[in-house]
Amino acid sequence: xxxxxxxxxxxxxxxxxxxxxxxxxxxxxxxxxxxxxxxxxxxxxxxxxxxxxxxxxxxxxxxxxxxxxxxxxxxxxxxxxxxxxxxxxxxxxxxxxxxxxxxxxxxxxxxxxxxxxxxxxxxxxxxxxxxxxxxxxxxxxxxxxxxxxxxxxxxxxxxxxxxxxxxxx
Amino acid sequence: xxxxxxxxxxxxxxxxxxxxxxxxxxxxxxxxxxxxxxxxxxxxxxxxxxxxxxxxxxxxxxxxxxxxxxxxxxxxxxxxxxxxxxxxxxxxxxxxxxxxxxxxxxxxxxxxxxxxxxxxxxxxxxxxxxxxxxxxxxxxxxxxxxxxxxxxxxxxxxxxxxxxxxxxxxxxxxxxxxxxxxxxxxxxxxxxxxxxxxxxxxxxxxxxxxxxxxxxxxxxxxxxxxxxxxxxxxxxxxxxxxxxxxxxxxxxxxxxxxxxxxxxxxxxxxxxxxxxxxxxxxxxxxxxxxxxxxxxxxxxxxxxxxxxxxxxxxxxxxxxxxxxxxxxxxxxxxxxxxxxxxxxxxxxxxxxxxxxxxxxxxxxxxxxxxxxxxxxxxxxxxxxxxxxxxxxxxxxxxxxxxxxxxxxxxxxxxxxxxxxxxxxxxxxxxxxxxxxxxxxxxxxxxxxxxxxxxxxxxxxxxxxxxxxxxxxxxxxxxxxxxxxxxxxxxxxxxxxxxxxxxxxxxxxxxxxxxxxxxxxxxxxxxxxxxxxxxxxxxxxxxxxxxxxxxxxxxxxxxxxxxxxxxxxxxxxxxxxxxxxxxxxxxxxxxxxxxxxxxxxxxxxxxxxxxxxxxxxxxxxxxxxxxxxxxxxxxxxxxxxxxxxxxxxxxxxxxxxxxxxxxxxxxxx
Ligand code: SF4
Ligand code: SF4
Ligand code: FES
Numbered sequence: 001x002x003x004x005x006x007x008x009x010x011x012x013x014x015x016x017x018x019x020x021x022x023x024x025x026x027x028x029x030x031x032x033x034x035x036x037x038x039x040x041x042x043x044x045x046x047x048x049x050x051x052x053x054x055x056x057x058x059x060x061x062x063x064x065x066x067x068x069x070x071x072x073x074x075x076x077x078x079x080x081x082x083x084x085x086x087x088x089x090x091x092x093x094x095x096x097x098x099x100x101x102x103x104x105x106x107x108x109x110x111x112x113x114x115x116x117x118x119x120x121x122x123x124x125x126x127x128x129x130x131x132x133x134x135x136x137x138x139x140x141x142x143x144x145x146x147x148x149x150x151x152x153x154x155x156x157x158x159x160x161x162x163x164x165x166x167x168x169x
Numbered sequence: 170x171x172x173x174x175x176x177x178x179x180x181x182x183x184x185x186x187x188x189x190x191x192x193x194x195x196x197x198x199x200x201x202x203x204x205x206x207x208x209x210x211x212x213x214x215x216x217x218x219x220x221x222x223x224x225x226x227x228x229x230x231x232x233x234x235x236x237x238x239x240x241x242x243x244x245x246x247x248x249x250x251x252x253x254x255x256x257x258x259x260x261x262x263x264x265x266x267x268x269x270x271x272x273x274x275x276x277x278x279x280x281x282x283x284x285x286x287x288x289x290x291x292x293x294x295x296x297x298x299x300x301x302x303x304x305x306x307x308x309x310x311x312x313x314x315x316x317x318x319x320x321x322x323x324x325x326x327x328x329x330x331x332x333x334x335x336x337x338x339x340x341x342x343x344x345x346x347x348x349x350x351x352x353x354x355x356x357x358x359x360x361x362x363x364x365x366x367x368x369x370x371x372x373x374x375x376x377x378x379x380x381x382x383x384x385x386x387x388x389x390x391x392x393x394x395x396x397x398x399x400x401x402x403x404x405x406x407x408x409x410x411x412x413x414x415x416x417x418x419x420x421x422x423x424x425x426x427x428x429x430x431x432x433x434x435x436x437x438x439x440x441x442x443x444x445x446x447x448x449x450x451x452x453x454x455x456x457x458x459x460x461x462x463x464x465x466x467x468x469x470x471x472x473x474x475x476x477x478x479x480x481x482x483x484x485x486x487x488x489x490x491x492x493x494x495x496x497x498x499x500x501x502x503x504x505x506x507x508x509x510x511x512x513x514x515x516x517x518x519x520x521x522x523x524x525x526x527x528x529x530x531x532x533x534x535x536x537x538x539x540x541x542x543x544x545x546x547x548x549x550x551x552x553x554x555x556x557x558x559x560x561x562x563x564x565x566x567x568x569x570x571x572x573x574x575x576x577x578x579x580x581x582x583x584x585x586x587x588x589x590x591x592x593x594x595x596x597x598x599x600x601x602x603x604x605x606x607x608x609x610x611x612x613x614x615x616x617x618x619x620x621x622x623x624x625x626x627x628x629x630x631x632x633x634x635x636x637x638x639x640x641x642x643x644x645x646x647x648x649x650x651x652x653x654x655x656x657x658x659x660x661x662x663x664x665x666x667x668x669x670x671x672x673x674x675x676x677x678x679x680x681x682x683x684x685x686x687x688x689x690x691x692x693x694x695x696x697x698x699x700x701x702x703x704x705x706x707x708x709x710x711x712x713x714x715x716x717x718x719x720x721x722x723x724x725x726x727x728x729x730x731x732x733x734x735x736x737x738x739x740x741x742x743x744x745x746x747x748x749x750x751x752x753x754x755x756x757x758x759x760x761x762x763x764x765x766x767x768x769x770x771x772x773x774x775x776x777x778x779x780x781x782x783x784x785x786x787x788x789x790x791x792x793x794x795x796x797x798x799x800x801x802x803x804x805x806x807x808x809x810x811x812x813x814x815x816x817x818x819x820x821x822x823x824x825x826x827x828x829x830x831x832x833x834x835x836x837x
Binding site: 002016054065066072 | 329342351360787
């Protein structure tokens with residue numbers, strides 16, 4: 001019990017030490033906040049609250065300020081993302097070609113409640129993006145780094161199943 | 170040689186340029202009232218609300234708050250185009266506004282409502298789209314209704330620039346942009362010190378003091394209850410403004426009369442316990458000064474400052490005076506002496522404070538200010554709230570015959586009255602200290618060096634051959650700067666007064682919303698005038714306080730006085746939720762011990778202290794008496810040290826031995 005708690009204490013301190021390295025690399029410079037947050041996100045895949053608070057205090061900024069910056073840029077994720085990220089384009093062209101059907105199908109297949117973007121098992125995240133600039137392929141779905149064009153709801157389901165198989169293997 | 174004066178024309182009138190910060194101030198100086206949301210003369214210029222538009226010939230329409238005056242400018246302030254832009258801006262703001270105007274506490278004093286009326290906005294052509302966001306009622310001091318926010322950012326800037334905190338900031342962007350505490354948490358979860366300065370600058374009802382009027386009405390109407398009031402010094406120079414009187418009008422007698430009409434059974438004066446504070450605090454100072462320990466002594470009357478120190482300067486907590494604020498001293502004393510004096514059961518006595526302050530609302534709810542689960546001060550009303558109650562009761566405030574406070578807790582001296590202004594606590598303490606040390610009657614009671622509105626005032630006094638260095642700061646950004654210089658060893662003082670609100674309590678966030686730019690000077694002048702007009706000007710001459718010691722408290726600074734009038738501090742410098750239980754079992758009433766590890770540089774020391782405490786608690790089989798936690802501070806603690814909290818006591822720069830001694834003492 002105590003052992004585990006002391007271990008946890010140590011882990012937390014190590015976690016902060018990791019962030020210290022990022023801070024050092026950037027000269028603990030307030031002006032580099034965005035760069036620092038990017039590096040934190042590379043390390044943790046999202047911006048955990050305690051790390052944001054730690055960064056804020058190390059730089060002499062208020063946590064609310066860091067939170068403000070983190071929520072201003074769509075690039076930053078405030079909650080952990082799943083192993084596979086689905087980004088459905090919902091720009092004008094894709095929208096007209098039925099991207100909403102894809103979104104609805106994915107959300108219901110992955111049992112995402114209102115406002116939820118990541119499945120409970122942390123395997124899938126579904127996001128929408130404004131325009132990927134690939135309107136000729138509309139509707140477009142990007143899974144991790146792979147672009148899929150002229151996607152239908154059925155096609156999206158297939159892709160989900162394929163990834164599930166891959167996960168099991 | 171001809172000296173050229175530089176001028177501009179404003180709506181055809183010629184106006185001389187005179188050191189104006191921007192066109193807006195120049196135009197206002199010329200007597201034209203330009204509407205603004207995001208402009209506040211004490212804060213930096215933001216330029217976002219686009220209400221202050223003017224037309225400059227040859228350049229077009231621009232924001233006057235962020236334009237420098239230049240010679241020859243031809244300015245028009247009231248064109249059809251400007252009116253139309255403003256109107257649309259207002260319509261858009263109102264479209265998504267929580268338009269419950271009749272019940273909003275800012276109703277008669279709201280810039281948004283004023284402007285809508287002034288610009289003749291009679292319909293709103295846009296539909297309300299967004300759902301209403303929840304109102305944040307987590308804080309006992311401030312209520313936040315995001316649905317009334319116009320995103321002017323005044324609150325964000327006052328909290329950051331004047332208070333040096335930044336508890337709230339803009340979050341998100343575009344249509345979801347809002348003002349919020351860090352991580353969208355509740356306001357009471359973060360660094361907010363409850364000063365309310367954000368609410369004082371908010372042009373709408375988005376940030377208002379938490380309202381307790383209903384609770385007080387209920388108590389007054391309950392025939393079983395005896396309801397007594399204490400009124401803080403600063404209220405008497407501001408309440409009149411609520412009823413349209415001159416800024417700074419002194420209304421002590423009318424205020425007492427009005428409270429009696431409202432149904433308060435007894436009306437007392439917080440000035441009485443301000444005097445009592447001086448007895449305790451000045452003696453505390455003399456004790457420390459003689460021994461040369463725990464200096465500088467910081468005043469502790471201001472709960473905003475106390476929480477600020479608990480959050481950012483835990484290493485200074487031993488330097489804070491252990492005196493409760495005058496409000497809380499009154500609460501403890503009232504609950505002790507009044508039941509017998511008034512012939513009521515203690516549980517039927519309701520103590521209501523009338524305060525210029527929002528931080529006092531939270532202070533009164535703290536567990537450490539409860540006796541047997543009952544708060545010493547039951548309810549705290551701001552000056553605004555009592556004004557509203559007086560109005561609601563249909564009382565003609567300006568026609569009231571003045572009445573006197575009830576005795577003995579209504580008797581106060583001039584020294585207690587000046588507590589209401591920045592510098593006042595220091596001056597009152599000096600009146601006591603100098604007379605006591607010099608051991609002869611003090612005839613010159615004024616200490617002008619500590620008066621005024623400069624951000625930092627200092628003085629070095631020669632008191633019977635001893636050098637006493639004092640400082641006064643107000644506004645927490647100024648306090649932060651001073652504390653950092655003391656930490657760095659750049660400056661040295663013996664005694665420091667800190668007030669969170671710029672100007673002190675006279676400009677507290679519970680006071681009527683003021684539009685007069687000299688409001689602080691005017692209220693402050695009145696406070697010193699009241700002092701001058703008092704028969705007794707030194708706390709030590711308050712014979713009712715002297716009697717109270719004789720009858721109830723014993724020695725100044727003695728055992729009973731300590732029990733009733735002093736308090737302890739806890740640190741708040743830890744991360745949200747980053748508290749790890751190390752050795753915790755379910756036994757009740759265990760002594761909580763928290764080792765705070767500065768994650769930034771002092772982790773090793775902290776881990777060592779923690780390990781020793783674990784060994785001790787396990788080795789001596791004390792797990793059923795002590796609960797041990799680790800916490801992390803994002804700030805580095807002074808000199809790579811660690812802080813240990815044992816029960817209610819905070820030991821800063823603490824080593825394992827010191828912590829062990831404190832634990833042993835506490836569980837004995
Ligand atoms: S009450 Fe004071 S500390 Fe809290 S958010 Fe408002 S200005 Fe900041
Ligand atoms: S809460 Fe008030 S002061 Fe703050 S941005 Fe909104 S309207 Fe302005
Ligand atoms: S006052 Fe100039 S833009 Fe708001």
